[in-house]
Amino acid sequence: MSFYNQSLTTPEMPDIRLYFCPTAFVNAPIAPSGATFRLAGGLKWFGAFSVIMVSKGEIVQERVISVADINSFLNSLSTEMQLDAYKTISRIVAPRTSFKLGKNEIKLDHTHIVGILNITPDSFSDGGLYQNNVQSACETAKAMIQQGASLIDVGGESTRPGAEPVTEEEEKLRVMPVIDRLRESSLPISVDTRKASVISAVWEKTPAIFNDVSALSWDKNSLLVAAEKQYPVILMHHEESKDHEASSKKILIEVYNWLEKRIAVAEAAGISRDRIIIDPGIGFGKSFQDNLVLIRGIALFHGLGCPLMLGASRKKLIITFAGDTHPQDRLGGSLAIALHAADQGVQLLRVHDVRDTAQALTVWQALY
Template sequence: MTDYYRPIAQVDAARPENAHRLVGAWGWFTEVEVLSRSQPPRIMAAADVDSVHLRPLMEPRVPIAGISMDRPRVMGIINVTPDSFSDGGKHSSIEAAVAGSLNMKDADILDVGGESTRPGASFVSEDEEIARTVPVIKALRTAGITTPISIDTRKAAVAACALDAGANLVNDVSGFTFDPALALLCADRSAPVCVMHAQGDPATMQQDPRYDDVLLDVFDFLKHQIDMLIAKGIPKERILADPGIGFGKTLEHNLRLLSRLSLFHGLGVPLLLGASRKKFIGTISKTNAAHDRMPGSLAVALAALKHGTQIVRVHDVPETAQAIALWRAAMAGCAHG
C-alpha cells in the first residue's frame, strides 16, 4: 500500500514553534493529510511523518532559469497563435507580441507559444510553429527584454530553434510524452523544463476524461515523468511540475486538484499552475467570455499561493502581480520589497 503525504499548508502570521517551513518559502505546516488508494484520508502530525516523506515537503527549491523560488512568481502568457481560446490573434504579429511583453513588465518569466492547446485545437506543424515563435523570441531579445523566456511546445525541433533564439526554459504540455527527442534535447542544452499532466491531446482531451483518483493519478504520472527526465540527464533541480488544470479534466477533477495542490510538493520540485481564464472559472462564475474571467483567475491564483505553488501562469500580469503583492502584505502584516 502506497501512502501520499500532503502538507496542510498555512500562511498565518502566527506560526507555532513546531511548524515546518513549506519548501523553504512563505508557507508552513504542522500536519499532513495522508492519502491512499485503499484507505480513507487521515490527518497526521508532521512530527510523526518519516523523514523520507517529510524532506521533500521542507527542502527549499533552488532557482530555475535564474528565478528564485522563495516568493510567488508570475509567468505571463504570450500566445502567438490565431486560435488560442482566450487571446487568439492578440499577439499574432511580432510588433503586437513585443508590445504585449512590454506591458507584462511585472512578469518573472514570459511563456511564448505557437500552437493552441485549447480543447479541440488542431495540430500545428513544426515549421509553422517555428515561424510563429522564433521571430518573436528574437524580437523580444532585440528589444532589450531580459526576462527569462519559456517556449511552450511539445516538439524538439521547435524547442531547439527557440533556445537558439534566446529562450531559457521548455514548457511541454504533453509532459514529455509527445516527442521522445525533446527530453534528450533539453538534457543536451542544459535547459530547465516544465512537465505538465494532460490526458489525451488537445483535439480529444475533453471527450469524457476519466480517472481512478484524479489527484493520485496525476501525482503518479508526474513522478514517473520526473524520474524519466532525470534518467535522460535532466537534473531534478532543473524541473518544474504542473498538474495541468483543464487538460483532460472535468470541473470536478479541476476542483479536486486545486483543493489539494500542496500534495504535489511531494514531487520535490517547484510547482507551476496554469488556470488563467479557463472554462471552469467561467462555469462557476457564469461568465461566458474568456476575457471576463480575470477576477476568477485572480482568486484561483491566490488560492494556489496558499498551497505554496511557486509560479502562476496568467494572461493578466499587472493585475495578478498587484493581487499577489497585496495578498502577501495582508497575510504577513507588513509590506514586502
C-alpha cells in the same frame, strides 16, 4: 484528542503507500502546536500533514497529523514506509533551486507570475491578438514584465480542445521573430511547445524554459534535446477525458503518480530533478470535478520535490460559477484560483492578466 493528533492506523493491506500533503499554512514560523515546517524553503510554513493512505490504487484512509506529532507517527511505521515517508517529507521542505536564464535569475522562495503570450490565431482566450504582429507582441511582453511578471511564456500552437495541429515550420515562423526581439531586451522567457525542433531553434538564440504540455512525451527527441542543453523543463500532466466521483481525491493520486513517473523518465534521460517544474494540467482531459480537486489539493505535489506551476487563468471551469462568459470576463475567478494557489505555496502562476494578478498577490500578502 484533537483532530490534528489522531493517529493513522496501518491495517494489514498489501501494496500500501502513504502520501503527505502539507496543510495548516501560515505566513510565519508559528502555529498553535508550537511546531511548523518551512515549505520548499520559501515564505510559507505549515503546521500539519494530511496523510493519505492508498492500497491497490484506492484511498482507504486520510488523517491530519500535526508537525509536532509527525515523528511519533513515523516511528509507528515499518522501516520501508518510514524511509519512503522521510524522503517525501524531505522533498516537501527542501528549498527549490533557482533558475538562471542568461542574466535573469528566478528565485523560487515565493510565488512568481508567468505572463502568457500566444502567437496563434486560435488560442481560446487571446488567439489572433499577436499573430503577424511582432512589435505588438514584444511591447506586450515588456509591459507584462513591468506589471510584475517574472517570466514570459511564448506559445505558437494552441493546445485548446479541438485545435488544429501546427507543423514545426509554421510554429517556428510564428515564434522565432518574437524570440529574436525579446532576446534583444534580455527578457526571461519560457516556450510553450511540444516540439524538440522548436525549442532547439529557440535555444540557438537565447536561454529559455521548455514548457511542454506533453511532459516530453509527444516528440521522441524532446528528452534527448532537453538533457543536452541543461535548461529547465516544465512537465505537465495530460490524459484522455475521464470522470471521477465528485467527492473522490483519487485524481490527486493518479496525477501525482503519473508526474512521478515522468520525472523518473526525465531523470533517466539525464535531466536532473532540480531543473524540473511540474504542472497538474488543469483542463487537459479532466472533468470539472477533477479540476476542482486538483486545485484544492495542489499542495500534495510538493512531495515530488519540484517547483509547481498552475495554469488555470480564464479556464472553462470558472464558467460553472460565473455563467457562460467570454474568457476575458473571467478575471474574478482567475484571481480567486491564483490566491488559493499562492497560499498553497505554488511557485509559478501562468496567467493572462498580469497587472491584476500582481496587484491581488501584493494586497493579499500585505494582509498577512
